[in-house]
Every structure is written in structure tokens, then in C-alpha cells.
Amino acid sequence: MPEPPPAPLRLVLVDDHEMVLHGLGAMLGHFPGEVEIVGQATTAAAALARVADTRPDVVLCDVRIGKESGLDLCRDITTGYPGVKVVLLTVYDDEHYLYQALRVGACGYILKRIDGQELIGHLRRVREGETVVDHALAGRVALSAARLSAGQFWSGAHLGLTQRESEVLELLVSGHSNKAVAGRLVVSEDTVKTHIRGLYRKLGVSDRSGAIAVALREGLFH
Incomplete structure (x- = not known):
């Protein structure tokens, strides 16, 4: 049957x-x-x-x-x-x-x-x-994966971070303040805050320590 x-x-x-x-x-x-x-x-x-x-x-x-x-x-x-x-x-x-x-x-x-x-x-x-x-x-996902394998993406790309968000996160991990990040990247502090809000949302965290913890856990920066 x-x-x-x-x-x-x-x-x-x-x-x-x-x-x-x-x-x-x-x-x-x-x-x-x-x-x-x-x-x-x-x-x-x-x-x-x-x-x-x-x-x-x-x-x-x-x-x-x-x-x-x-x-x-x-x-x-x-x-x-x-x-x-x-x-x-x-x-x-x-x-x-x-x-x-x-x-x-x-x-x-x-x-x-x-x-x-x-x-x-x-x-x-x-x-x-x-x-x-x-x-x-x-x-698009397959293309992203191919680029990542070829080393053509920035750290954190696989987590959805833009290149600039990745740069901001790296500076946060290094202990820079928002003002210092703005100076390093030659942008306003408001722009830095916008990038930080974006990377918080994408990493699923609510504060700087949470973002740094994710970055360290994922081994994004060496």
C-alpha cells in the first residue's frame, strides 16, 4: 500500500x-x-x-x-x-x-x-x-562567498558589515573613542555614531562592549 x-x-x-x-x-x-x-x-x-x-x-x-x-x-x-x-x-x-x-x-x-x-x-x-x-x-550570496574565499572582502563582510562599519569596529576594538574614530576616518562624530548604530544592529548587540565581544569571538581583527 x-x-x-x-x-x-x-x-x-x-x-x-x-x-x-x-x-x-x-x-x-x-x-x-x-x-x-x-x-x-x-x-x-x-x-x-x-x-x-x-x-x-x-x-x-x-x-x-x-x-x-x-x-x-x-x-x-x-x-x-x-x-x-x-x-x-x-x-x-x-x-x-x-x-x-x-x-x-x-x-x-x-x-x-x-x-x-x-x-x-x-x-x-x-x-x-x-x-x-x-x-x-x-x-549574490554565491558571489559574496567566492569573493570572501578569495580574500576580496573586508573583515566582518560575512556578518553584513559595510567596509566603513568594519573600519569603525576595528577602531573601537583598539580602544578609540567616537571622537578619535572620527579623526582617524576624517568624518564627523555624528557619522561615526550612525555607523556604530548600524554595526550594532547587524551584530545583534546594544553597546560597544557587545560589539567588541562579537569582533573578538569571530576573530575579525588580528
């Missing part, structure tokens, strides 16, 4: 826009045997509550949830609920966000222009243990 089909993949949807949740629900509703939406949320706190209540197979969430970070939510879910997989579904066509998503445990990074059949295909692959990346980003 043929094996019965697998049970529908149990899914929690997270987005700060009700219209997006409604659209996703309608799109996935065409595949009742493939997925079952067991919860929806518009905030990170509500998402964690839905995960705790339903223990879904996959959480589908955006990189940004209003003023909250979907990347932080991903980290909280993968840390607190190891059996639950997280896929980022977003408009951010940016490999830097992709790198950060993978660092916090995401199993996929997909752009919102995807259609229902493609999304179902990606979710099937995630269920089977694969990590999926939107084809629009996959080529």
Missing part, C-alpha cells in the same frame, strides 16, 4: 500588517492539504505566545514587525523552541539581512513577491531539513 501523505505543515504567520496576514492566509488557503495556519500575530510578544500555545512546525515572519525586530524574534524562537523552524518572508532584498537571519537560526529567507506554489515548495524543503534562500538573492 502507498504511504499516506504527510500531515499538513502547521504554520504561524507573523506580520505587523493585518492586510498581509489576510493575503497570506488567502494564498495558503488554496493548499489545505499542504499547510494549516494554526496562529497569527502582529507583534513579537503575541508571536511567542502563539508559538508556546501551538508549537507549530514553522513560523513565517518579516524582518521588521513594526518597530520590533523579526531577527530578534527568530533568535528567541529558535533558542526557546528548538523544534520550531523560522522562515523570514520580507521585502528586504538585502543579503546583509540574509546573513543576519542565518546567524540567528532562520531556516529560510524569502521575498514577499513569491507566489503561493513557490512558497509551498520552499516550506516543503524546510520541513525536510533544508535551508532555503530566495533565488533573487542566491546568486
